[in-house]
Ligand SMILES: Cc1cc2nc3c(=O)[nH]c(=O)nc-3n(C[C@H](O)[C@H](O)[C@H](O)COP(=O)(O)OP(=O)(O)OC[C@H]3O[C@@H](n4cnc5c(N)ncnc54)[C@H](O)[C@@H]3O)c2cc1C
């Protein structure tokens with residue numbers, strides 16, 4: 146059949162663009178081989194944050210001593226697992242999402258989609274399962290899957306909720322917290338879930354090959370998290386290469402390059418992602434079939450391939466739901482001939498929902514220096530800010546602002562602390578709108594608030 150638009154992959158970005166364009170009256174086919182909604186609602190953002198909300202409540206209850214009397218907690222992960230199953234994922238059933246999607250006027254195909262060259266009149270051809278369709282415009286929004294690193298023995302172990310090895314897709318379906326867990330990787334997924342499970346009583350060992358946690362963030366952020374994790378009983382092994390994994394002991398035995406080994410009930414592999422660009426027929430439209438990301442312009446068009454667009458994690462612009470839906474909005478406006486609200490990526494912001502949270506916008510100090518800027522930085526510790534000091538236990542962290550001193554504007558900032566993912570909002574405005582640092586100094590900042598540490602960091606710029 147012929148459509149105005151075919152969208153491959155209905156994660157947050159694909160679903161948004163397909164649904165909006167269909168609502169505008171165009172004929173749209175949306176293809177997804179798994180669940181409409183993609184990684185975020187079923188295996189990512191939402192269920193992981195439900196774990197972290199439970200873990201946060203437990204941590205707060207453990208701070209009652211010394212602040213408000215005494216409290217006792219009896220962690221029960223089954224409560225969180227039930228919430229994830231019933232409230233968030235509908236037992237990993239997307240019937241409601243499919244109904245919503247079709248209600249927008251789109252056609253849905255649950256199948257593997259791939260490009261299949263062009264028709265004689267130049268329309269793009271797409272195979273969806275057994276069927277072949279055509280469209281003048283096709284969007285690739287196929288996202289990522291967990292990467293399994295080349296560790297000896299890993300491929301021999303089964304991956305499943307009841308098996309020894311978990312990725313994000315299994316750990317977020319577990320009905321119980323395991324007694325012990327080895328987490329391979331020290332990135333965002335690892336840090337969030339390591340702390341989440343540890344607070345529910347799981348004995349967690351986290352193994353990171355690099356020299357710090359959250360390698361993409363300011364080095365100080367990883368240092369704060371390492372200290373907090375160790376204080377909470379997580380065994381953090383930095384600069385540790387996993388040599389082999391094998392079934393043994395009470396679960397899985399992980400041997401490190403230094404010869405030491407760790408045994409745990411489960412192994413969570415969170416060592417990065419692989420983009421779903423393989424098996425996609427990229428070569429049939431002249432693209433490199435080995436590509437790991439797709440280049441896009443400001444309209445989300447893939448340069449050199451007429452009618453082909455890409456959004457979301459496959460673009461490599463920022464592996465976050467809000468980037469995918471932002472790109473979907475710009476693309477929808479482009480496809481419908483409306484004004485496009487493209488704001489660029491210089492003020493890209495995100496958060497890691499550990500406790501303390503790590504909020505980030507724009508460049509780190511090193512990235513700004515590497516870009517050739519004349520850099521000044523200002524730092525304020527959360528514990529030295531009035532509200533942070535009042536907060537007491539849990540006030541680890543800092544605000545760090547990075548200024549391009551020649552232009553007198555912030556080009557990046559990091560907030561590690563309680564509500565760091567919220568406080569970064571005002572700094573995102575500052576970086577995005579290029580608010581002069583001189584103006585930031587003249588603003589009112591409520592006392593006593595955590596966000597007042599932004600003023601204190603700005604005043605410390607040197
Ligand atoms: C544990 C975890 C926690 C996360 N937490 C956050 C968070 O707190 N905040 C945040 O912003 N981001 C978070 N993310 C990242 C976020 O989930 C992704 O950035 C987002 O889902 C990417 O959206 P997308 O539109 O690229 O597609 P995806 O969500 O990756 O969906 C792609 C869809 O394409 C389908 N597909 C793939 N190939 C084909 C094919 N050939 N044919 C048909 N269908 C296909 C898949 O089945 C899938 O449904 C988290 C990720 C994980 C794993």
Ligand SMILES: NC(=O)c1ccc[n+]([C@@H]2O[C@H](COP(=O)([O-])OP(=O)(O)OC[C@H]3O[C@@H](n4cnc5c(N)ncnc54)[C@H](O)[C@@H]3O)[C@@H](O)[C@H]2O)c1
Pocket residue numbers: 294296329330331332333334335337352353354355359360385386387415416417418464465495496497498
């Ligand atoms: N809060 C959020 O917005 C959020 C939450 C979770 C995930 N995500 C997104 O999902 C993506 C995937 O997250 P991730 O944590 O899997 O990847 P990541 O790239 O953030 O981290 C992977 C880590 O694993 C380490 N590693 C890789 N191979 C290793 C090995 N053999 N031994 C030891 N360490 C090894 C790497 O050094 C790296 O630090 C991220 O890019 C993130 O943006 C976002």
